[in-house]
Amino acid sequence: MSFAVAIDGPAASGKGTIARAVAAHFGFLHLDTGLLYRAVGRQMLDGVAALKAAEMLTPDRLDDPSLRHADVAQAASKAAAIPEVRAALVDFQRAFARRDGGAVLDGRDIGTVICPDAEAKLFVIAAPEIRAHRRCAELRASGFDVTEAEVLDDLRARDERDMNRADAPLKPAEDALMLDTTEMSINDAVAKAVAVIEKLRGA
Numbered sequence: 001m002s003f004a005v006a007i008d009g010p011a012a013s014g015k016g017t018i019a020r021a022v023a024a025h026f027g028f029l030h031l032d033t034g035l036l037y038r039a040v041g042r043q044m045l046d047g048v049a050a051l052k053a054a055e056m057l058t059p060d061r062l063d064d065p066s067l068r069h070a071d072v073a074q075a076a077s078k079a080a081a082i083p084e085v086r087a088a089l090v091d092f093q094r095a096f097a098r099r100d101g102g103a104v105l106d107g108r109d110i111g112t113v114i115c116p117d118a119e120a121k122l123f124v125i126a127a128p129e130i131r132a133h134r135r136c137a138e139l140r141a142s143g144f145d146v147t148e149a150e151v152l153d154d155l156r157a158r159d160e161r162d163m164n165r166a167d168a169p170l171k172p173a174e175d176a177l178m179l180d181t182t183e184m185s186i187n188d189a190v191a192k193a194v195a196v197i198e199k200l201r202g203a
């Protein structure tokens with residue numbers, strides 16, 4: 001039996017952290033859909049056409065550590081504004097969401113476009129400065145030489161593009177539960193998400 005959890009939100013809001021923990025808690029599989037767009041963006045930077053990169057995408061490309069680079073994130077957000085690129089990635093995500101045994105997908109349009117009938121939907125937000133602070137610490141720990149101001153600029157530019165594109169813009173589904181993690185620890189945010197989903201599973 002399938003049970004789909006859709007977790008959307010802006011860049012570095014904490015949705016991936018929550019999605020991974022929720023998947024581990026319930027024994028579901030997790031898909032970070034941002035990696036699909038990052039893998040396309042990565043190929044674009046190598047001169048491959050965006051649509052071709054999306055159509056030829058294979059799972060092994062999602063393990064590339066360079067997908068975390070800021071220039072790849074920007075390229076991903078540009079590729080994600082192309083409707084044909086999004087269309088090429090839909091079937092894979094929908095099949096993943098409806099796999100037997102339960103699935104958690106995090107991204108921008110999971111609750112609105114990919115899986116509007118998801119059994120549970122969360123929309124995770126946090127103040128931009130907090131998101132930049134957290135992402136900057138994460139990138140520095142991985143050896144990237146970045147400042148909070150640079151990271152904040154990157155997040156703002158991507159949020160702006162993601163919210164204002166014509167196709168599948170970043171926005172909460174009408175029935176999504178809003179979760180603001182600005183003043184929440186990771187443990188508290190995960191506990192809140194688990195509690196909400198447990199309630200919906202029992203319903």
Ligand SMILES: Nc1ncnc2c1ncn2[C@@H]1O[C@H](COP(=O)(O)OP(=O)(O)OP(=O)(O)O)[C@@H](O)[C@H]1O
Nearest residue numbers: 011012013014015016017034134138181184185186
């Ligand atoms: N509640 C929290 N308190 C403190 N740090 C957090 C919290 N939630 C997430 N983080 C940290 O913030 C960073 C960004 O979180 P995460 O990668 O989950 O965001 P995301 O929304 O999935 O980002 P992306 O849009 O890039 O996929 C990570 O380093 C994570 O450990």
Ligand SMILES: Nc1ccn([C@@H]2O[C@H](COP(=O)(O)O)[C@@H](O)[C@H]2O)c(=O)n1
Nearest residue numbers: 011033034037076077080107108109158
């Ligand atoms: N469902 C999704 C997921 C991601 N995107 C775009 O990809 C960029 C990178 O995503 P991260 O989650 O890794 O930050 C993001 O800025 C979006 O443009 C998307 O459109 N839909």
